[in-house]
Amino acid sequence: MSSAGIMSAAAQQQHLLRLAARALARANLVHAYGHCSMRLDDHHFLVCAPQPMGLISDSDNGTVVSIDGELPDGVLGEVRIHQEIYRRRPQVGGVVRSMPRDVMTLSAAGITPAPRHGMGTYFSPEVPLWNDVQLIRNKDLARGVAETMAEAPAVVMRGNGAVVAAESLEKAVVLTWYLEDAARIELQLRCAGLASDDGIIAPAAARQRATDAGRIFERMWEYLIAGDSSSSGVFINESTQ
DSSP: OOGGGTTOOOHHHHHHHHHHHHHHHHTTSOSSSOEEEEEOSSSEEEEOOSSOGGGOOTTOOOEEEESSSOOOTTOOTTHHHHHHHHHHOTTOOEEEEEOOHHHHHHHHTTOOOOOOSGGGGGGOSOOOEEOOOSOOOSHHHHHHHHHHHTTSSEEEETTSOEEEEESSHHHHHHHHHHHHHHHHHHHHHHHTTOOTTSSOOOHHHHHHHOOOOTTHHHHHHHHHHTTOTTOTTOOTTTTTO
16 A cells, blocks of 8 residues: 555445445344454554444445554444454454354353354354453453454354454455354254254364355355445455455
């Protein structure tokens, strides 16, 4: 990014961020709370407007945040989690903080979804749990969440939703949907009496199944942004490569 663009984001990046935010809301993965972001360069990322994501309009731009600095005025305190993830994982290009219903239900009991079906394999061998119900509003807690997540694609926060990170914002949105689907499977099977260690896909088989071939992520992204009046012509990774 040029020196003139260090503290700003391109219109296409703002557009993608709004698409992602509204897609998460339409899929019921967020409600009044939640936020998403995308990396701009080695030192900055763009986070969505601090409002319910389904209400973000085409005039609501995100805010550029320094990965190593203080949060700008008006940016939500939990965006510190994004900072910590981007700082520790240079390959991450997008982060989603969400409140999916079944993820929340399981997390209230200290449970995270196991890899029991195809979409769950992307989180093999397990989804780590941040076992603290407090809101993440200081650097120490944000650091703890990022450390618990380590190199995993997701971390579940007890009674407080989840955080997903991926190489692009589009993929992070898709993986958030996959995580909630894995939680749906987990909850239904446990309600049916399945033992907690039955039916788990072994790590080797999970690695083979967790493919990105066949436009797996692209097709789900297209599904999730369908119905957004601004979705035409935006495809996965187009604006983040």
